[in-house]
Amino acid sequence: MNYLALDIGGTALKIAIVNENGKILISDKYPVNFDNYKTPIIDTVLKETDKFLADNKIESFKGVAVSATGQIDVNKGEVIGTGGNIKNYEGSKFKEKIEEKYKVKATVINDANAAALGELFLGNGKNSKNIVMITIGTGVGGGIVVNGEILNGRLGIGGELGHFSINNKGKKCTCGNTGCYEQYASMSALIKRVKEELDINDINGKEIFEQINHNEKMKEIVDRWIEDVACGVVSLVHIFNPDIVLIGGAVSEQKELFIDKLRKLVKERAMKNFAKDLKVEPAKLKNDAGIIGALYYLLKGENKDELQYGEI
Numbered sequence: 001m002n003y004l005a006l007d008i009g010g011t012a013l014k015i016a017i018v019n020e021n022g023k024i025l026i027s028d029k030y031p032v033n034f035d036n037y038k039t040p041i042i043d044t045v046l047k048e049t050d051k052f053l054a055d056n057k058i059e060s061f062k063g064v065a066v067s068a069t070g071q072i073d074v075n076k077g078e079v080i081g082t083g084g085n086i087k088n089y090e091g092s093k094f095k096e097k098i099e100e101k102y103k104v105k106a107t108v109i110n111d112a113n114a115a116a117l118g119e120l121f122l123g124n125g126k127n128s129k130n131i132v133m134i135t136i137g138t139g140v141g142g143g144i145v146v147n148g149e150i151l152n153g154r155l156g157i158g159g160e161l162g163h164f165s166i167n168n169k170g171k172k173c174t175c176g177n178t179g180c181y182e183q184y185a186s187m188s189a190l191i192k193r194v195k196e197e198l199d200i201n202d203i204n205g206k207e208i209f210e211q212i213n214h215n216e217k218m219k220e221i222v223d224r225w226i227e228d229v230a231c232g233v234v235s236l237v238h239i240f241n242p243d244i245v246l247i248g249g250a251v252s253e254q255k256e257l258f259i260d261k262l263r264k265l266v267k268e269r270a271m272k273n274f275a276k277d278l279k280v281e282p283a284k285l286k287n288d289a290g291i292i293g294a295l296y297y298l299l300k301g302e303n304k305d306e307l308q309y310g311e312i
């Protein structure tokens with residue numbers, strides 16, 4: 001029997017039917033912020049899931065695997081905090097509501113942690129037991145795999161890589177701390193720097209990378225940004241001694257202009273034994289990572305120690 005998987009983001013909800021090898025059999029996407037979150041996301045999730053199941057004539061599934069944005073208490077399967085600004089989201093009891101409704105086991109895990117598990121299961125972390133995964137976007141998300149297990153911490157909110165500080169006299173962060181990694185290493189941070197230093201009103205990440213080759217000043221700003229990204233990665237490498245550092249987010253598609261440069265800097269700056277055989281690569285699963293990682297987390301909970309590693 002197959003599984004139902006939900007990937008709940010700040011803008012969209014993805015619903016899928018997956019088999020136990022992580023193959024997505026059917027999937028669909030629904031908006032969640034159509035009325036600026038006046039309708040709580042949890043209501044949208046329950047309503048659209050019913051509709052998805054009816055439309056696809058699905059009557060049974062073995063469990064529900066949920067990946068959700070925000071701080072997730074994995075034991076209760078509930079949202080206990082929001083990094084961003086999502087109204088009517090904190091306090092959403094996904095596990096309880098889903099189990100009550102569908103009478104099967106449900107697990108809930110933070111989306112960045114799910115992404116790391118997805119890479120471990122079927123992505124570029126497949127042959128690694130120790131992974132540091134960093135997703136670079138508007139903010140910086142992260143997930144850490146230690147000996148094949150996600151590092152959840154006490155509540156499930158561990159691995160919050162956007163908010164370890166790389167400068168105690170640095171920029172003020174939205175979380176209240178100063179010098180948080182995401183204030184330097186996020187795509188928003190790069191865009192802000194480019195706008196300020198080159199006096200540009202409107203530019204996005206893709207455009208920045210398109211201009212590097214014929215704009216020396218742009219190249220210099222991006223290189224400084226990559227140094228900041230590397231600074232955090234080197235510290236994480238020293239703490240976790242991973243086999244592989246995986247970079248997610250659209251920017252990870254920039255091989256020569258970003259990943260190769262980042263790898264070189266990290267290898268140069270990390271201590272010799274940490275750098276030896278260390279891999280720094282882009283993540284593989286892109287938009288499916290949350291679904292696949294959530295499934296892996298649910299399956300692990302069923303004590304399936306010997307999971308089959310399939311191809312997707």
Ligand SMILES: [Zn+2]
Pocket residue numbers: 162163173174175176177180
């Ligand atoms: Zn912060």
